[in-house]
Amino acid sequence: SSVFGDNAAPRGGRARSLYWSSDGRSLFDTGEKQGRTPLVRVDAQSGKVTEVTHGDQAVLDFSVNSNNAIVTLVSTPVEVGDLFTVSADGTQTRITDFNQKLWSQLNLTSPEEINYTSFDGKHIQGWIQKPPDFDPHKKYPLILNIHGGPHAAYGWVFDHEFQWMAAKGYVVLYPNPRGSTSYGQDFGNIIQYHYPGDDYRDLMAGVDELLKRGYIDEKKLGVTGGSGGGVLTDWTITHTDRFAAAVSQRDISNWASWWYTADFTLFQPNWFKAPPFEDPQDYNNRSSITFVKNIHTPVLFVLGQSDYRTPPDSGGEQLFRALKYLKRPTAMVVFPRESHELSRSGEPWHRIERLDHIVGWFDKWMMGVPHPEYDINPPTAANASSPD
Numbered sequence: 001s002s003v004f005g006d007n008a009a010p011r012g013g014r015a016r017s018l019y020w021s022s023d024g025r026s027l028f029d030t031g032e033k034q035g036r037t038p039l040v041r042v043d044a045q046s047g048k049v050t051e052v053t054h055g056d057q058a059v060l061d062f063s064v065n066s067n068n069a070i071v072t073l074v075s076t077p078v079e080v081g082d083l084f085t086v087s088a089d090g091t092q093t094r095i096t097d098f099n100q101k102l103w104s105q106l107n108l109t110s111p112e113e114i115n116y117t118s119f120d121g122k123h124i125q126g127w128i129q130k131p132p133d134f135d136p137h138k139k140y141p142l143i144l145n146i147h148g149g150p151h152a153a154y155g156w157v158f159d160h161e162f163q164w165m166a167a168k169g170y171v172v173l174y175p176n177p178r179g180s181t182s183y184g185q186d187f188g189n190i191i192q193y194h195y196p197g198d199d200y201r202d203l204m205a206g207v208d209e210l211l212k213r214g215y216i217d218e219k220k221l222g223v224t225g226g227s228g229g230g231v232l233t234d235w236t237i238t239h240t241d242r243f244a245a246a247v248s249q250r251d252i253s254n255w256a257s258w259w260y261t262a263d264f265t266l267f268q269p270n271w272f273k274a275p276p277f278e279d280p281q282d283y284n285n286r287s288s289i290t291f292v293k294n295i296h297t298p299v300l301f302v303l304g305q306s307d308y309r310t311p312p313d314s315g316g317e318q319l320f321r322a323l324k325y326l327k328r329p330t331a332m333v334v335f336p337r338e339s340h341e342l343s344r345s346g347e348p349w350h351r352i353e354r355l356d357h358i359v360g361w362f363d364k365w366m367m368g369v370p371h372p373e374y375d376i377n378p379p380t381a382a383n384a385s386s387p388d
Contacts, residue, residue, distance in 0.1 A: 019064035028052070028070070030059050032182035035113075035125055035155030039072055039086065052090055056113075058157040062086075071095075075158045077129075078108040107132040108163055114175070116209040118202045125183075126175025126206055127154060129162040139217040140171045141366045144207055144243075146225030146232045148250075150179040150195060151188055161355065168359055169367075170222075173210055177202035177232075193273060196235040196286065203232065204240070219244065220366045224358060226250045226302075226343055227310060234288035234319065237297040245365035246299040247358045248319070250310045250340055253292075256283040257314040264309055292322040298329035300361040300374070302354055304338035304346070329365075331374045333357050 019028040027042045031049065037058035038051040053059055053072065060081055061073040070086040080099060084092040111127040118124050131140065143165055147154050154174045162172045176183070177199040179191035191199055210216050222245045225233045230251025237246045252258045256276035276283045284290045301316030316332060323330040335354070338346045342354060363369035 017063075019062075021064070022066055022068050028062065028064050030062065032153060032155070034182055035127075035153060035176065036182075037155065037157070039070070053086060053092065054090055056110075056156040058155060060157075076156060077110050077127075077158055077163075078103075080158045107167075109134075109166070111162070114173075114206070114209065116205060118178075118198075118205045120198070122178060122187075122202065124175055124177060124202050124206060126173060128210065129166045129172040129174070131166045131169050131171065134171075134215075136213075136215050138215060139220075140215055141169065141220035141362070142207070142210060142216045142222065143170045143172050143362060144203060144221070144223045145172055145174040146203060146223070146229035147174070147176070147180070148225065148227030148229045149181070150191060150199065150228040150231075151181050152228070153180045153182045155182065164355060165359060168363075170359075170362070171210070171216060173206055175203060175206045177206075192271070195271060196232050200232060200235050200239065203236065207242075218242075222246065222362045222366055224249065224362075227340065230310070230315065231288075233299075234315075237299060238288045238291035238294045241296050243297045245362050246297050247302060247361050248299055248316055249302040249354075249358075250304065250307055250342065251288075251301070251315040251319075252310050253288045253315050253319045254283075255287045256280065257318070258310065259283070261311045261314050262309060289318050289322065292319055293326065295319070295323060295326075295328060298361075298365045299323070300330070300357065301332040302342075302357060303332065303334045304340060304342045305334050305336045306338060307340045307342070309340035331361070 021028065025044055027044060029040055029042060030037055031040050036056060039053040039059045039062055041050045041052055057074050057076045059072045060075050063071050072084050072086055073081050074084050075081045082094060082098060083096040084094050086092055109130065109132055111129045114126045114128055116124055145162065153176050162174060165172050178187060179195065179199050181188055191197065207221065211218055221243045223233050223236050223243045224247040226249035230248045233246055233248040234251050234253050237243060259276050272282060273279065301320050303312040303316050312334065320330055320332045335342055335346065335350050338350055342350060360371050361374065364371040364374055
């Protein structure tokens with residue numbers, strides 16, 4: 001797999017292929033390792049894994065012919081994807097530069113890798129995407145972007161969303177909290193039966209780490225994420241008021257409701273030890289709707305009308321209704337015809353509009369930019385009267 005987090009390119013029907021070496025003694029594949037996706041060779045007898053490619057990049061796809069000649073499709077934070085040949089010693093030689101003309105018109109910058117220690121000593125890796133012409137002596141607004149999964153990962157790969165948010169003047173922090181892939185099985189599975197929970201504390205430790213660096217405005221903190229990242233966005237704003245704005249995408253706010261309605265069945269006790277009709281308290285304890293009264297952060301919900309993986313009525317719609325009842329600042333955008341794949345392979349105009357809404361919400365609450373489409377228009381005396 002690769003380290004795309006939530007934002008892989010539109011996915012077709014073809015799965016990635018595996019290739020045998022010409023002598024039949026090893027198998028070529030790709031693997032995740034600490035935010036990187038190298039091409040690897042697996043010894044067919046011993047199972048030993050040897051990295052073929054190296055560096056801060058992601059091998060998205062590859063091909064091997066009968067002579068063991070290798071061509072890879074490589075992505076980095078400043079390159080969507082280009083073809084490289086790979087020699088026996090792992091040396092890569094570029095053979096395409098598809099976006100050279102476009103890139104010459106843009107100011108893309110590589111993120112900074114960050115490694116920090118969480119509350120219990122766990123080491124957390126993440127990345128900081130800074131605005132072009134970043135000045136460490138200035139104060140910038142921060143967007144904490146949380147990946148979904150929860151068993152997925154961010155890493156050294158192109159992500160247009162982070163580059164675009166940075167171009168709008170935001171610093172973007174995108175970490176891999178516990179539960180993320182590419183750090184070993186124990187790190188990934190530690191959240192079993194405890195999700196959400198300590199992964200939230202990993203995320204807050206990352207925000208604290210950036211605040212120590214002095215270039216983040218602590219009054220202009222935003223948080224967003226989709227799917228599992230939406231779960232953690234909801235959880236975050238029910239457990240802290242430090243964020244000035246939040247955008248929750250394709251979320252789950254009520255685990256019991258989701259258990260009954262999602263296309264992702266839980267017939268095996270993977271995330272919960274029992275179904276909600278046998279252990280309702282566990283579901284309540286881990287559902288953000290239980291703590292909705294704690295939400296004071298202005299929150300936008302971005303949902304897909306045809307999302308059966310995280311059905312809207314088990315996620316943002318419940319929190320939206322509750323927050324409206326509580327008269328808390330909130331809005332909801334529902335995209336027609338869109339499934340859980342909205343951010344990845346939704347209709348192109350919807351994908352653009354989604355990004356506009358995410359940054360528009362942050363602009364309104366963190367930058368003071370007027371966005372009347374999110375304002376509540378109080379009724380006038382004429383239309384507030386009761387019908388005859």
